[in-house]
Amino acid sequence: MDLVNVSPEILVFLFMAAFLAGFLDTLAGGGGLIVLPALIISGIPPLLALGTNKLQGTMGTATASVMMLRSRKVRWDEIRYPMFLAFLGSAAGTIAVQFINTELLVFVIPLVLVCIAAYFILSPLIQSQQSGARISSQNYRRFIVPVIGWYDGMFGPGxxxxxxxxxxxLRGMNLIDATANAKTLNFATNFASLLIFLIAGKVVWLAGLIMMVGQFAGAWGGSKCLLSIHPNYLRILVVTMCLAMLGKYALTIGWIG
Structure with missing residues (x-):
């Protein structure tokens, strides 16, 4: 995409979208479901939108990851191997998306939102205390983490x-700890995907760099809140964000209205 076609008004719009996404993504996830539609609405083609989303999203998840590691909510010696596997899964997914019809996003994104919202509404496992693990740490790292990484490389939002x-x-973690771990894993998947998109030349640099600034500011604020937020409030925020983004996405692509 020719950079001169990105008007100042669009850049301001994208900066604000990135700030909001960085803040909310750190707390509840789903920031990509704010940014990706914003990029597409701005006239950026799907693959370029995916690549630019990874550029700005990497800044947000990197900021949140550093905050989680410095606050000791996440331990490096425990998370580095899962991050590596998440990286590999995401790289494979990003390579695959170069060869498929990106119109699949229209169907995948709403399905992701519905599944996440339904789980947090219905499951009794969402609580402030830890519960029993359903699978071993080894199986979780070897199978679940790479699969989610592959999804992030292929599509990303959520x-x-x-x-x-x-x-x-699956691992019986409490919601705060699970969200803190998710930040580091999401950084690994974002970074892997970004490298592939950079090699493929699928990034709008001007928009992406400005959005990185918004992501940094939003993620920093969100990380501060995550360390003190009550788990029940976080649960409500996750469900609210999923349902709100589902409605916004449905409106954007013309399913309603």
């Missing part, structure tokens, strides 16, 4: 929520 849901439902 990945942070997927990692958080998996941590709670």
């Amino acid at each position: 990945t942070g929520s997927f990692f958080a849901v998996a941590g709670v439902s």
Whole structure:
């Protein structure tokens, strides 16, 4: 995409979208479901939108990851191997998306939102205390983490929520710890995907760099809130964000209205 076609008004719009996405993504996931439609609405083709989304999203997840590691909500010696597997899964998914019809996004994104919202509404496992793990740590790392990573490389929106849901439902983590771990895993998947998109030349640099600034500011604020937010409020926020984004996305693509 020719950079001169990105008007100042669009850049301001994208900056604000990135700030909001960075803040909410750190708390509840789904920031990509704010940014990706914003990029497409701005006239950026799907593959370029996916690549630019990874450029700005990497800044947000990197900021949140550093905050989680510095606050010791996440331990490097425990998370580095899952991050590596998430990286590999995402790289494979990003390579695959170069060869498929990106119109599949129209169907995948709403399905992701419905599944996440339904889980957080209906599941009794979402609680402030840890519960029993359903699968071993080894199987979780070897199978679940790479699959979610592959999804992020292929599409992306909702990945942070997927990692958080998996941590709670499969590993018995409490919601705050699962969300903190999700930030580091999401950084690994974003970074892997970004590298592939950069090699393929699928990034709008001007828009992406400005959105990185918005992501940094939003993620920093969101990380501060995550360390003190009550788990029940976080649960409500996850459900609210999923339902709101579902309505916004349905309106954007013409399913309603």
